[in-house]
Amino acid sequence: MSKRPLLTVDHLTMRFGGLTAIDDLSFTAMDGEITAIIGPNGAGKTTVFNCITGFYKPTIGRIALTHKDGREHLLERMDGFRIAQIAGVGRTFQNIRLFGSMTVLENLMVAQHNPLMRASGYTFLGLIGLPSFGRAEREAVDFARYWLDQTKLTDKADWPAGSLPYGDQRRLEIARAMCTRPVVLCLDEPAAGLNPRESADLNTLLLNIRDEQKIGLLLIEHDMSVVMKISDHVVVLEYGRKISDGTPEEVRHDPNVIRAYLGEEDVDELPPEIVADLKEEGIV
Amino acid sequence: MSASATTATSPRAGLDIPALLKDAALTAFVALILAIPLVGFETFDKSGSTSLGLRTRWGAVAIGVVAVFFGRLVMQVWRQTMLSAQPGQVPLWDRVAGSVPKVKLPFGPFLIVFAILVPILWSGNAYVIDIGITVLIYVMLGWGLNVVVGLAGLLDLGYVAFYAVGAYSYALLYHHFGLTFWECLPLAGLFAATFGVILGFPVLRLRGDYLAIVTLGFGEIIRVVLINWSDFTGGPNGIASIPRPSFFGMPFQAAAPEGKSTFASFFGLEFSPIHRVIFLYYVILALAMLTNIVTLRLRKLPIGRAWEALREDEIACRSLGINPTNTKMTAFAIGASLGGFAGAFFATRQGFISPESFTFIESAIILAIVVLGGMGSQLGVALAALALVVLPELGREFAQYRMLIFGAVMVVIMVWRPNGLLSSREPSIKLNPGKGG
Numbered sequence A: 001m002s003k004r005p006l007l008t009v010d011h012l013t014m015r016f017g018g019l020t021a022i023d024d025l026s027f028t029a030m031d032g033e034i035t036a037i038i039g040p041n042g043a044g045k046t047t048v049f050n051c052i053t054g055f056y057k058p059t060i061g062r063i064a065l066t067h068k069d070g071r072e073h074l075l076e077r078m079d080g081f082r083i084a085q086i087a088g089v090g091r092t093f094q095n096i097r098l099f100g101s102m103t104v105l106e107n108l109m110v111a112q113h114n115p116l117m118r119a120s121g122y123t124f125l126g127l128i129g130l131p132s133f134g135r136a137e138r139e140a141v142d143f144a145r146y147w148l149d150q151t152k153l154t155d156k157a158d159w160p161a162g163s164l165p166y167g168d169q170r171r172l173e174i175a176r177a178m179c180t181r182p183v184v185l186c187l188d189e190p191a192a193g194l195n196p197r198e199s200a201d202l203n204t205l206l207l208n209i210r211d212e213q214k215i216g217l218l219l220i221e222h223d224m225s226v227v228m229k230i231s232d233h234v235v236v237l238e239y240g241r242k243i244s245d246g247t248p249e250e251v252r253h254d255p256n257v258i259r260a261y262l263g264e265e266d267v268d269e270l271p272p273e274i275v276a277d278l279k280e281e282g283i284v
Numbered sequence B: 001m002s003a004s005a006t007t008a009t010s011p012r013a014g015l016d017i018p019a020l021l022k023d024a025a026l027t028a029f030v031a032l033i034l035a036i037p038l039v040g041f042e043t044f045d046k047s048g049s050t051s052l053g054l055r056t057r058w059g060a061v062a063i064g065v066v067a068v069f070f071g072r073l074v075m076q077v078w079r080q081t082m083l084s085a086q087p088g089q090v091p092l093w094d095r096v097a098g099s100v101p102k103v104k105l106p107f108g109p110f111l112i113v114f115a116i117l118v119p120i121l122w123s124g125n126a127y128v129i130d131i132g133i134t135v136l137i138y139v140m141l142g143w144g145l146n147v148v149v150g151l152a153g154l155l156d157l158g159y160v161a162f163y164a165v166g167a168y169s170y171a172l173l174y175h176h177f178g179l180t181f182w183e184c185l186p187l188a189g190l191f192a193a194t195f196g197v198i199l200g201f202p203v204l205r206l207r208g209d210y211l212a213i214v215t216l217g218f219g220e221i222i223r224v225v226l227i228n229w230s231d232f233t234g235g236p237n238g239i240a241s242i243p244r245p246s247f248f249g250m251p252f253q254a255a256a257p258e259g260k261s262t263f264a265s266f267f268g269l270e271f272s273p274i275h276r277v278i279f280l281y282y283v284i285l286a287l288a289m290l291t292n293i294v295t296l297r298l299r300k301l302p303i304g305r306a307w308e309a310l311r312e313d314e315i316a317c318r319s320l321g322i323n324p325t326n327t328k329m330t331a332f333a334i335g336a337s338l339g340g341f342a343g344a345f346f347a348t349r350q351g352f353i354s355p356e357s358f359t360f361i362e363s364a365i366i367l368a369i370v371v372l373g374g375m376g377s378q379l380g381v382a383l384a385a386l387a388l389v390v391l392p393e394l395g396r397e398f399a400q401y402r403m404l405i406f407g408a409v410m411v412v413i414m415v416w417r418p419n420g421l422l423s424s425r426e427p428s429i430k431l432n433p434g435k436g437g
Helices: A045-052 A080-087 A104-112 A113-119 A126-128 A132-151 A166-178 A198-212 A224-230 A246-252 A255-262 A272-281 B002-009 B017-040 B058-085 B091-098 B107-119 B128-149 B160-177 B181-204 B209-226 B274-301 B302-312 B314-319 B324-350 B361-374 B378-416
Strands: A005-018 A017-030 A034-038 A060-066 A072-074 A090-091 A184-188 A215-218 A233-238 A241-246 B041-045 B052-056
Touching: A005 A045, A005 A126, A005 A215, A017 A034, A017 A045, A017 A215, A017 A241, A017 B091, A034 A045, A034 A198, A034 A224, A045 A060, A045 A215, A045 A224, A045 B107, A060 A166, A072 A080, A080 A090, A080 B017, A080 B128, A080 B314, A090 A166, A104 A113, A104 A126, A104 A132, A104 A166, A104 B302, A113 A132, A126 A132, A126 B274, A132 A166, A166 A184, A166 A198, A184 B128, A198 A215, A198 A224, A233 A246, A241 A246, A241 A255, A246 B041, A272 B274, B017 B058, B107 B128, B107 B378, B128 B274, B128 B302, B128 B324, B160 B181, B160 B209, B160 B324, B160 B361, B181 B209, B181 B324, B209 B361, B274 B302, B274 B378, B302 B314, B302 B324, B314 B324, B361 B378
Parallel strands: A034 A215, A034 A233, A090 A184, A184 A215
Antiparallel strands: A005 A017, A005 A060, A060 A072, A233 A241, B041 B052
């Protein structure tokens, strides 16, 4: 399968008053690949996400999403909810945002709101109880069940989402985003707060999504074990600028990245055994 | 709750007697300070003079203070022994309260059957049936507002505006075009929904407190317009002689108009004014049940789930492709149209409407019904409406203490059940139906 560009970010700049959070950022994410955006705290990673998913309007720049059929959506011009509805951008949040008092299954049903609204004739036909709506609803439940199985949440489908353990909530958020049938899935620190085993499970889940759904994934992550293992492509930000872009292997050896993470002089001053440790961790 | 429970259970070995005595003494001291001016002095009419005399009642003060001292002591001892008996347990009343919804009595159907039987059980007692009508109007308003506040989570302090729009729609349509109640009912709902959209369009981007203030203002605007636009609305004098609804064209009158038969004559009954009251009762019961059915169905439709999701997290909703403005607007419009139906019924039942009936206190009572009943709970709202309408009626004998009791009951309910009478949420869809959630 030849890779084609999925998401093209051109000269993206975002200013908040006098603060430039993102400065002339350009990168391309390929379809069917996992693209990781990494960088020290405050580098502007989440801001990039918020621009892509329409929560912020970029000051300057162009964000183009190309569908498989060749249609191109310019995300910087669309309303937040239309980016999800029409362009097909799914996302999760750094601080989990589930519908806490609704059940796990209801969360996944809300994610299928737009097709179900059409099936219910924008409520009017559903109110009368047309059989076609019942059919659409059963299909939606089956689709939700597929993602519950994928995220190992089937047993807890009727639990209130807020009562799930933390790791389950993280997976549920991914399942909910996938229920919108996105063409690109944006994950904001999906491994934050997970223990090593949960983190390994997450890697498997994300690789499955990439390989089985054949969609592109965009990932912000601090956990280098996740980034280095599963990413096909890494973009490194520092102070809102791109300082490196390439495969995990290339980025890992980029002197700019090492400097950004450890400071210019520090690498030379560090004792050799610590540098060796850092290498093992995959940071240097 | 758990934090206070653990501290209270720590003296497991025995009760902390000095602390208990100190606590009781402090409470008694507060009672003393309050009792001296409130109980200690009494005024009386001096015989043969117009002035008042003052006498003291120290005995009563002493009795009160002693009673408070021992009452507090007993309460604290009971509480501590109860808590230490079951460490980590919630207090008794919370446990009792928590067990109420678990007992799956078919309480809703029972209430419906009871509501249907009211005019038969109290046949001939127009007063009871009339209160029943008032209760059902508030049940319907509560259910209507429940869509907006309970499901969609939009705090609306001006709901009475839509009630007013419904009532005036019927009154004015009758006066200008001679339309009957049954023709006006859908129109009243439509007008109220239109006003809901007109209000909703600019303000639904606001959230929480800000939305509450704007809706409060809207409610007042409608009322002030009704008072001041005298040519159109009749101003503060209101609109009188609004006709009562007919039974398929047959009026409830002693003498039939030209060429028509009355309800009584058609069924061969002797004319009695109570027929009309009973008929009105069943009309509002039907309207309320229709509201209930529609609301319950809406909850299980995608729009209802989107309302609840919007209440929980608007940002997450946007990330799922839900249009927040449209979704809120539908909640507002549907809530408003239900208020409009209730308003049209109110107009036909009273026969007279004026802006007096649509003051802020009405909005506050309807909101109180929704909050006390438990946001989003249909049965809870019905029970709360029953309580808030019947209590002041029962309290009539207590004259001036009536509103005091009313307020106290509201406080007690909120302390007892902070989330309302019935706050347990039933999932709108289940993966494994039958299994408990």
